Amino acid sequence: EFVLTQSPGTLSLSPGERATLSCRASQSADSKYLTWYQQKPGQAPRLLIYGASSRATGIPDRFTGSGSGTDFTLTISGLEPEDFALYYCQQYGNSVWTFGQGTKVEI
Amino acid sequence: QVQLQESGPGLVKPSGTLSLTCAVSGDSISRSSWWTWVRQPPGKGLEWIGEISHSGTTNYNPSVKSRVTISLDKSKNQFSLDLTSVIAADTAVYYCAKDATSSGKWYFDYWGQGILVTVSS
Numbered sequence: 135e136f137v138l139t140q141s142p143g144t145l146s147l148s149p150g151e152r153a154t155l156s157c158r159a160s161q162s163a164d165s166k167y168l169t170w171y172q173q174k175p176g177q178a179p180r181l182l183i184y185g186a187s188s189r190a191t192g193i194p195d196r197f198t199g200s201g202s203g204t205d206f207t208l209t210i211s212g213l214e215p216e217d218f219a220l221y222y223c224q225q226y227g228n229s230v231w232t233f234g235q236g237t238k239v240e241i
Numbered sequence: 242q243v244q245l246q247e248s249g250p251g252l253v254k255p256s257g258t259l260s261l262t263c264a265v266s267g268d269s270i271s272r273s274s275w276w277t278w279v280r281q282p283p284g285k286g287l288e289w290i291g292e293i294s295h296s297g298t299t300n301y302n303p304s305v306k307s308r309v310t311i312s313l314d315k316s317k318n319q320f321s322l323d324l325t326s327v328i329a330a331d332t333a334v335y336y337c338a339k340d341a342t343s344s345g346k347w348y349f350d351y352w353g354q355g356i357l358v359t360v361s362s
Contacts, residue, residue: 166347173287179336179349181350184343184348188344188346224349231277231289231292233289236286
């Protein structure tokens with residue numbers, strides 16, 4: 135079973151600070167399937183990063199994805215008020231999509 | 242612009258069948274891509290349920306595989322989810338989404354707004 139572990143569970147930061155979110159896979163992951171989503175209360179997830187490092191259309195360049203193998207990172211440089219939300223990583227393996235448990239970025 | 246809209250009962254009795262439909266506009270489910278269902282229990286994380294290709298091939302999460310069926314209705318440009326023998330733990334917001342690919346990379350680019358389904362007598 136493919137497991138994604140996100141850390142930390144909650145990140146308490148202030149606007150303008152840098153956020154570093156981690157996503158660790160239980161086994162080596164194919165980067166082309168590693169995706170990051172942002173979710174705000176009462177809303178559907180929103181695509182941020184796909185293929186580990188490609189920014190989705192309309193996503194500001196303060197969002198950066200990196201990593202390979204079992205360790206992936208989402209960095210938000212210079213938090214804006216609208217960035218305080220939940221973030222999920224996602225991976226595909228053995229014909230199953232798996233999500234991490236999420237990281238909450240709060241003020 | 243692709244849009245997805247879930248519909249179905251908001252309340253299902255235990256041991257009953259949860260049936261949802263996702264209407265797609267701005268794209269044809271017959272043309273390409275895969276179409277997905279994801280759920281999120283209240284206050285919890287996302288769980289992938291399964292997906293169906295434009296040709297009808299399905300993949301399911303082993304956690305629900307024995308109870309789930311995803312199907313296409315090409316005449317209505319929509320796809321559906323049936324989950325049988327539901328229990329309280331199936332209470333969740335259910336999302337439909339569209340798989341997409343770019344340069345060999347895969348992701349879910351469009352999502353419905355979600356529909357809350359409660360399992361209760």
